[in-house]
Amino acid sequence: MKVLVPVKRVIDYNVKVRVKADGSGVDLANVKMSMNPFDEIAVEEAIRLKEKGAAEEIVVVSIGVKQAQETLRTALAMGADRAILIVAADDVHSDIEPLAVAKLLKAVVDEEKPGLVICGKQAIDNDMNATGQMLSALLGWSQAAFASELNLEGDHAVVTREVDGGLQTIKVKMPAVVTVDLRLNEPRYASLPNIMKAKKKPLDEKTAADYGVDVAPRLTIVKTTEPAGRKAGVKVGSVDELIQKLKDEAGVL
Template identity: 85%
Template sequence: MKVLVPVKRVIDYNVKPRVRPDGSGVDLANVKMSMNPFDEIAVEEAIRLKEKGVASEIVAVSIGVKQAQETLRTALAMGADRAILIIAADDVHTDIEPLAVAKLLAAVAKEEQPGLILAGKQAIDNDLNATGQMLAALLGWSQATFASEVVVEGDHAVVTREVDGGLQTIKAKLPAVVSVDLRLNEPRYASLPNIMKAKKKPLDEKTPAAYGVDIAPRLTVVKTSEPAGRKAGVKVGSVDELVAKLKDQAGVI
């Protein structure tokens, strides 16, 4: 079974984002970029399925700027077999919208015919959490979101989902789209030998036009601003004073 894993190049989760002076978005100039953490978990799960003999090939796909090659090479170093880069933007500040991404991934899926698509539940730069669901709808495939455990049994995938009330286990018929959550696994570090080997693995570059997909934006970012700073707390001398402040100033009791 072939497994397709979409990965996105995002600002590193250890970096504190800075808003551009004109409020048009986050400043990415000279900022460390890396693979979206949720996508990294998806790559790791695909590799584990291959180690178990369930998956036969892992194909990593990224959509965005040419620099996303680095992100794909990371996936290849972790254990993916080959990669596809769809160059859909020239400016690193251009974010391809979820619907366009889903359409491109659907086109790739129809070409590659994977038995399973493992994707991160969301990207940490926009937190939209929409691509996986849109992709499943476009393909007409089963879907399971927020997966914390994935077990492939024959032509079905048994997925444990994290929901508001706890955990939910569902059985999805393959082919399926599964979006993964944080507690699914702990991604491995790529070893130096594997990093060197990744440079020789196949990485195909394509364009949206090759798939006949229109990626023109349908949404406009009106403004981007930093959250308000947290106000300093105050010390109280007694329980009575605390209760009075909670009642009169905070209005919580």
């Protein structure tokens, strides 16, 4: 079985994000970029399936700017077999919207014929949490979102997913789209020998036009602002005083 894993290039989660002076967006100049953490977990899970003998080939795909090659090479160094880069933007500040991403991924799926798509539940830059669900709808495949455990049983995937009330285990027929949560696994570090080997692994470069998909944005960013600073807290001397403040000052009771 072939496993397809979409990965996204985002601002590294250790970097403090700065808003541009004109409020037009986030400043990405000279900012460290890395693979979306949820996508990294998806790559790790695909590798573990291959190590168990449940998968034969892992194909990673990224959609965005040419610099996303670095992200794909990281996935190849972790253990993926092949990579596909779809160049859909020239400016690093351009973010491809979820529906356009899902349409491009559907075209890749139609071409590659994987038995399973594993992707992060969301990207940490826009927090859309929509691409996996949209891809499932476009393909007409089963879907399992927010997976914290994944097991394959024949032509079915058994997924334990995190929901508001706790954990829910479902069984879906494959082919399927599974979006993964943080507690699924801990991604491995790429070793130096594997990083060197990744440079020789195949990486195909294509464009959105090759798949006939329009990636023009439907949304316009009107303004971007820093979050308001948090006010200093106060200490209360008793439960009664706390209740009074919640009533009179916070207005939550």
